[in-house]
Amino acid sequence: MKKIALIIIILFMHSFNIAMAQAPTIEWQNTIGGSSADYLHAIHQTTDGGFILGGTSGSGISGDKTEPNQGRSDYWVIKLDETGNIIWQNTIGGSHSDNLHAIQQTTDGGYILGGTSESNISGDKTEPNQGN
Structure with missing residues (x-):
């Protein structure tokens, strides 16, 4: 019975904290793109x-x-x-479809x-394709 009461109290406290929290405000937003399909992946x-953004254009x-x-x-x-x-941008690819999925800053x-x-x-x- 103590476990059930403890769970109910924790759930009530969690619900109370959620109700008291306010949604964060948007500091800024930006739409970036060209005239065709552009996708942000990272x-x-x-x-x-x-910020560094990586995607496919x-x-x-x-x-x-x-x-x-x-x-x-x-x-x-x-x-x-x-x-x-935008500080800088770079487009990297070959003659067909190249899709960036991950980007990470190095040390x-x-x-x-x-x-x-x-x-x-x-x-x-500069490297050949390894398959279909």
Whole structure:
């Protein structure tokens, strides 16, 4: 019986805390993209207080995108400052579809990217495709 009473008290206290909490306010928001399909797959805060965004873009130079695509879709990496302004961006890919899924800042301040590629050696890609 003590276990049930303790669970009820904990649930009541948890519910009370949820009811008293206020929704956080939005500090800033930003829509970034080009004229075609662009997808965000990863976002991380960087050591300088800004953000690194990693995704896939099917857009050429348009909207916020300042570099052309090498193929159908390419990795698109965007560095933002702490208030959401674009600092720099880079489009990386070969002649077919390349999709970025992960990005991480390295200890030397650079970035490591991970994803998939259907491109052979072309554009920025220097290693051959390993399969279909």
